[in-house]
Amino acid sequence: MYELKIALRQVLSRKRQTLFAILAVALAVAVITVMMAMLSGFQDELVTASIENNPHIVISPxxxxxxxxxxxxxxxxxxxxxxxxxxxxxxxxxxxxxxxxxxxxxxxxxxxxxxxxxxxxxxxxxxxxxxxxxxxxxxxxxxxxxxxxxxxxxxxxxxxxxxxxxxxxxxxxxxxxxxxxxxxxxxxxxxxxxxxxxxxxxxxxxxxxxxxxxxxxxxxxxxxxxxxxxxLNAVSWSEANAEILGLLETQMIFINIFYLLIYGIAGFGIANTLITIVAQRTREIGILKAMGASQRSIMIVFLFQSLVLGAIGLIIGTFLGYITIVALQNYPIEVPEEMYFGLQTLPLEVEPLNFLYAAFFAFIVNIISGIYPARKAAKLDPVKAIESA
Incomplete structure (x- = not known):
């Protein structure tokens, strides 16, 4: 598939911009996986404490x-x-x-x-x-x-x-x-x-x-x-801790907004790199279209570039996130017990599903980030593109 070859060549030709785009995705994925590990650990510890430190049901008059x-x-x-x-x-x-x-x-x-x-x-x-x-x-x-x-x-x-x-x-x-x-x-x-x-x-x-x-x-x-x-009155552990569990749900909403902001920043990094490539490769795009390359092929070239940048960043970010989580687990961070419901150290939980979520959303953001530059490149007039170069 010639579109993939062209995409790889253009990505490799701008090494510094490519590096920064990859780092943007990698850091976003790493930060989010660590945050999700902290949130999962905190939720698991809180639920466990609620379940194990109290009867599952308390019966009273x-x-x-x-x-x-x-x-x-x-x-x-x-x-x-x-x-x-x-x-x-x-x-x-x-x-x-x-x-x-x-x-x-x-x-x-x-x-x-x-x-x-x-x-x-x-x-x-x-x-x-x-x-x-x-x-x-x-x-x-x-x-x-x-x-x-x-x-x-x-x-x-x-x-x-x-x-x-x-x-x-x-x-x-x-x-x-x-x-x-x-x-x-x-x-x-x-x-x-x-x-x-x-x-x-x-x-x-x-x-x-x-x-x-x-x-x-x-x-x-x-x-x-x-x-x-x-x-008699029977209260379950979840009913007794409804306020805390509700607070966790509210916290999850704000955390998700935070995730979207980080992914958005990473997406802008990729989009900026691709837009720059479009501006610097105008003549090449014009020549490709003059040689018979369709708008669809030009779009595929830039979408491939977005996927390549995102995939490399995703792999590096997942690795960095996992290493960071393991390091924090081996060197516990102490927290005030009275502030965190009796927790003595910052809880972190390695859950494969968290990495899968991070990968999925990073993939979606990468696709979205590549659409505008791809459409812009595909709509270039081949004659004007060659003359303006």
Whole structure:
């Protein structure tokens, strides 16, 4: 195909302009692939944190003026039998103060069944000292967030006093420390369910029931089913995090606009190179048309040039983007935990689909960038083109 030979010759004849056009595409693709890796990593980490750091479904009393769930054992067993439900964990939530020597801290005291809570929340994965299952054998045992333990200046084996107005002061032995990497570590305290119920003088009731399901993305449907069957309020993880997930969708819109701007800049680089070639090769174009080359052939020549420049830039940009992502993964960038939902390092996720998206849009932009110069070259009058050269 002679059009391709002519296109390659013209591209190679202007090496400096060709280099800059290729670099424009390569940098655009590299920047976008890195940005997409960051966004994918952030979304994956956020969704994972939302799914794993909280029950997939939280069941609470239907009416706001009701504080507790009664007959929770019967309700828990009915929910556990539902299709798609893996585990159920009733929980009593209360605010209290823990005292150790001269130190005192307000805490969120949570009464749990250790085995059930482990099945729902995988708490043991966050235990950094001691053992969650020690609660099974210790009636007045307690697990503390590591930051809370530091503030109280306690360690595993020490005893702390739980204080609440109207309740009898109760001594708990610290059997473990947990670290989630979030602000929860400053206030969280786990103890056995019956011990906490007794401490608050509320036997036979719980505040919430946590549910873990086999498919987190079916949590909404299962939550709706639970509400219909029990008359209780059931909130899925996606509903509870709707504001954050909505923020991600809004962020995606702005990111896409940013992508279009970068691709546009790269496209202008290619178009500028091709327009310059048209201006400098006017006589050659005129001679080609005088020799019988059709407008279609002239257009194909310049579209081929656009594709060649874009393809080379795409390959280089994909390689640069991948190398950059791998380098950033090997040398993590620390970020403030409180600003990024507990994330400690900048998350990056290598997803082949992101590279495919970048390649597709770069290809489309390259085609569009070559259309105007190609049409301009094809419409040149051969006589005037030769005379004006």
């Amino acid at each position: 239907q009416n706001e003026d009701e504080e507790f769930i009664h007959l929770y054992r019967l309700t828990s067993s009915r929910i556990a039998e539902k299709e798609g439900v893996l585990a159920v964990s009733p929980k009593y939530l209360g605010q209290a103060a823990l005292e150790y020597r001269d130190n005192a801290e307000g805490v969120s005291l949570q009464g749990i069944d250790p085995v059930a809570e482990e099945n729902v929340m995988r708490v043991s994965e966050d235990v950094i000292d001691g053992d969650l299952m020690a609660l099974v054998h210790t009636r007045h045992g307690i697990l503390l967030g590591n930051v809370l333990a530091e503030n109280l200046e306690v360690k595993v084996g020490d005893r702390v006093n739980a204080v609440f107005p109207g309740s009898q002061t109760t001594s708990f032995r610290v059997v473990g420390l947990i670290h989630t990497g979030t602000t929860v570590d400053e206030v969280i305290a786990y103890a056995r369910l019956e011990s906490v119920q007794g401490f608050f003088n509320q036997p036979g009731v719980v505040s919430t029931i946590g549910v873990r399901v086999s498919d987190p993305y079916q949590a909404d449907a299962i939550a709706s089913s639970i509400e219909r069957e029990t008359g």
